Amino acid sequence: MRAKLKKAWKKWTPPERIGSLDWGLKYRWLSPEQTSMPGRFKDDLFPWAKFILAAMDDPNVRVIVVVKSAQIGWTDGIWNTFLGRIIHTDPCNVFILFAKGEAINKYVDKKFNPSVRATPALRELIDVDSQKKNGNRAKFKRFPGGSLTMEGANSPSNIKSDSIKIACVEEPDDCSNNVKGQGDSVYLLGERLKAVPGSKLIKGGTPTIKGLSRVEEDYKATDRRTFHVPCHECGEGHVLSWENVIWDTDPDRNDEIFGQAVIESAVYVCPHCGTEWDDDQKADNVKNLYEVIEGTPGPDVGFYINELYAMTDGSRLPELVKKYLKAQHKFKQGDDSELIGFFNNTLALGYEYQTDAPDEEALEKRCETYRENSVPAHGLILTVGIDVQPDRLAVTIWAWGRGEESWLVYWGELAASRGVTDTTDPVWTELDTILFGTYEHERGYTLRVTAAHIDSGDGNTNDAVYHYVRTNKNRGVKLRAIKGSKTIDAEIVTTPKKVDVNSQTKAAKYGLQVWHVGVNKAKDLIAGRMKNTGNGPGRMHWYQGVRRDFFKQMLGEIKAPSRTQRGKLVWQQKAGAPVEAWDCTVYATHAARVERLHLKTAAQWDAIEADLAQGDMFAPPVEPVAPKQPVPVTVNTTKPAPQTQAAKPSLEDIARMMHED
Incomplete structure (x- = not known):
């Protein structure tokens, strides 16, 4: 009877109002399964936890970003303490997003x-030993008033389901930035909230x-809090930095890896007064750290902390110097993997x-x-x-001449009113104007677009792209649907396979060929050409007044190690950087390669120029695309010109179209 009354009393007693640190x-309690120091929870080894937990408890804070190294007690010391307090005193639906499914089992176990x-206090609320009791499963834990769901970032259905109140992303940089063509996994999770x-x-x-680091980019958008550690000698505080770690050298030492370094002599030097701190003094100083807000205060809060703050034996200064x-020794031998790891996992910095x-x-x-919209003499x-984006079309037009020298004729975006x-x-009518109009040439004649390649790689928009290609394929422009090749080392152009019209693929349904672009090699080619100045083969040119974002977008990716194929370098989008102009340039370059412009002889270029000078006697008058001074807007505001009849295709064009179809 007493037990029943106690249980009823607990049920009807209002939850305790207590902060996460005080709750912890x-x-x-900590188990020997999870730590080398089991027993009651203490925060003496990570005094920064109180500041991060206070932000987690603050109802006015909507987003918290923690840029962290290893060994700072993030998962067990900070997140699990906050989660435990939520389960015990403030129950709600909680969701944790992991980069990979196997990370869930590791966290749970x-x-x-x-x-x-x-x-x-938690053992009474959650049965973690009988998975199926009360609906509990490996990735789902139910407790009175709420639940904990854990999913991997590789499936959009995992991310876009029921609404939740608190979500945690473990290692955002490792999470998918395009979940099966439906968008960024972390963004999709934010939409749920x-x-x-x-x-x-x-x-x-x-x-x-x-x-490329998503967590670094997200941190920049917060109030950017750091932890300043005061010097025991001068009292001035600063953020602990590797540049302040020094050690002695001994000319009599000549270790294969460590050279003349006297590792055991490592100390930390105060940048204000030059006082040297040993590990014990550093630990005492870290216990007195204080929080500094370096950005604009607001509902988005960020913290930065690295392993120099850690007080565990494995993070003592000689151990870090050894690491x-x-x-550095491996880097000199051509292997930068451990140096990248040191920057990431010890210093909490992105490797540059x-x-x-x-x-x-x-x-x-x-x-x-x-x-803009005019073609220089040698183009x-x-x-x-x-x-193709859900709400707009991004377009570049490039003019090509001898030796694949190229000139940007147009860069802009066309806004879709309904998608x-x-x-x-x-x-789509605006796109017609661009593709099927004419362009003024510096020498007085007009040019029409020879080939246009349109991206069909997005599973949400490819049907519309197929429809556009199918319904406009006989208008004098070689219009092709394309998508990026999944093979990192694919050539820029590979012959598309014939589509079996009896198959069930979307492309087959419309009798289309989808060309695969060797994206990495195309970007290598363009990136190399952007370095070259002057005139001549392979040089790239652009006009005054081009939208300013063109340059930012052309530099919106960097080549870095692949996340999926070890040892391979691939082009990857910088965090938060738009790259539509860069992608459009890749597609226009692919079109030039499909047209074999890089293989044309001097005589063939002479013939092309002579044909342009003579003009096309069979073509009816066509309204030109009017040159205009561009304005710094996010979409193209040019009104579409009236529909016109396309130029009569040549015998060569007809033969090629018959072959392609």
Whole structure:
């Protein structure tokens, strides 16, 4: 009877109002399964936890981003303490997104279940030993008033299901940035939270490659909090940095890996007064750290912390110096993997690959004086690259001449009023104007587009692309649907396989060929050409007044190690950087290669130029695409010209179209 009354009393007693840190100190226990220091939870080894937990508890904070190294107690010390308090005193639906499914089992077996078993307040609420009891499963835990769901970032259905109040992303940099063609996994998770009042999104991760790191980019958008450690001698505080770690050298030492370094002499030097700190002094100083907000205060809060703050034996200064020197030794032998790991996992910094690519300012200085929608003297053939987004079409037009020298004729975007999946949207008529109009040449004649390649790789928009290609394939422009090859080393152009019209594929349904683009090799080619200045084969040119984002977008990717194919370097989009102009240029270059412009002889170019000078006697008058001075807007505002009849195709064109069909 007494037990029943106690249970009823607990049920009807209002939940305790307590902060996460105080809850951890009062209720939480650690198991030998999860730590080398089991027993009551303490925060003396990670004094920064109180600041991060306070932000997690703050109802006015909507987003928390923690850029972290290893060994700072993130999962077991901070996140599990906050989660335990939520389960015990403030139950709701909680979701954790992991980069991969196998990481869920590791977290559950090594961190979550041991924490619940060791903590009586949680053990009463969640049965982690009988998975099917009360509907519990390996990735789903039910507790009174709420639940914990854990999923991998590789499936859109995992991410877009029921609404949740609190979500945590473990290692955002490793999460998919395009879940089966339906968008960024972390973005999709954030969308789930919008409809829930008081929701909170927490991201904790180690940065990877500088420029590609999602967690570094997200941190920049927060109030950017850092932890300043005061010096025991001068009292001045600063963020702990590797540049302040020093060690002695001994000319009599000549170790194969460590050289003349006296590793055991490593100390930390105060940048303000020069006082040297040993590990014990550093630990005492870290216990007095304080929080500094370096950005603009708001509902998005960010923290940065690295392993120099850690006080465990494995993070003592000699151990870190040893790790650094080993990484440097391998780097000198051509293996940068350990140096990347040191930057990421010890310093919590993205690793920066050295590149000789020009910057935006250098590209902008090379603008030339010809007008948009006009073709300079040596440009003789036009190709178009079209990138398809749900709400717009991005377009580049490039003119090509001898030696694949190229001139940008147009860069812009066409906004869709109802979305590009609606094949009756006016955006497709605007595209007609670009593809089937004429362009003024510096020498007085007019040019028409020879080939246009349009991306059909998005599973949501490819039907609309197929429809457009199918219904416009006989209008004088070689219009082809394309998609990027999944093979990293694929050649820029590969012959498309004939589509079996009896198969069930979407392309087969319309009798289309989809050309696969060797994206990496195409981008290698373009990136190399952007470095070259002056005139001549392979040089690239662009006009004054081009939309300023053109240069940013042309530099929106960097080449870095592939996440999926070890040892391979692939082009990857910088975090938060738009790259439509870059992609469109790839597609226009692919069109030029399909047309075999790189193989044309001097005599063939002479013949092309002579034909242009003579003019096309069979073509009816066509309204030209009017040159205009571009304005700094996000979409093209040119009104479509009236529909016109296309130029009569030549015998060569007819033969090629018959072959392609």
